[in-house]
Amino acid sequence: MIDAEEAGVRARVEELEVRAAELAERLVVERERLSRLVITRETAGELLARMPVGVPDQPEGEPPTAVKASPFTGAERRVMGTLTVPKWQQDMDQGVLPRAYQDILDVVRDAPGPVRAKQIAPRIGLPAETSKIEGVRSKLKRLVERGWLDEDTPGLFTPSHAWTASSSKSP
Structure with missing residues (x-):
């Protein structure tokens, strides 16, 4: 009976080890993907921060107006990216x-x-x-x-x- 129990437990352990290895591989892939997404978000935020907001004749200081996302879609969007790394200023911590x-x-x-x-x-x-x-x-x-x-x-x-x-x- 002990031999049968040992064989059953050994089989379950081997199965769990295979699943753990598969999960470890998936974890590495997902961490890499997450890293790329974070970098992409930061890059997109930088690009959006540099994009002109509003129409060319809009006076400076006025709130941004909607701009066309594409001449083909007709959809409008507001550029609302956040600047996570502000420009350094005197006495800024x-x-x-x-x-x-x-x-x-x-x-x-x-x-x-x-x-x-x-x-x-x-x-x-x-x-x-x-x-x-x-x-x-x-x-x-x-x-x-x-x-x-x-x-x-x-x-x-x-x-x-x-x-x-x-x-x-x-x-």
Whole structure:
């Protein structure tokens, strides 16, 4: 009886191990897809933020008007993207940034010199995979565009001189 019970349990364990391996593979695929979607959303938000809103004759400061999405559809839409990484301004604290960006700034600020994306990814808890490193690089470039970081040499990131001077002041 023990042999029969052992054989049954062994068969169930093997079946569960196969299912666990399949789920692990699916998890990797879904995490990768999620990462790409996050990057796509951020890129789309940046592009939408740069798009002119409204009609060309609209005076500045007036609320945005609907713009045609396509001359073929006749549908209207409002550009309502949010700017998750604001442009750095005097006395602005990094607390206004999303957590991932704050983590990146902490690593760059604490580094003894310029850092690369592939050095930052593991320090913020991401695997050193190409897709993750590219996601970090995208965030680094966004922080450069918005004045939080400098990239004097391509691929090497340092805290922005203005941000460093501002954040080192005591209140």
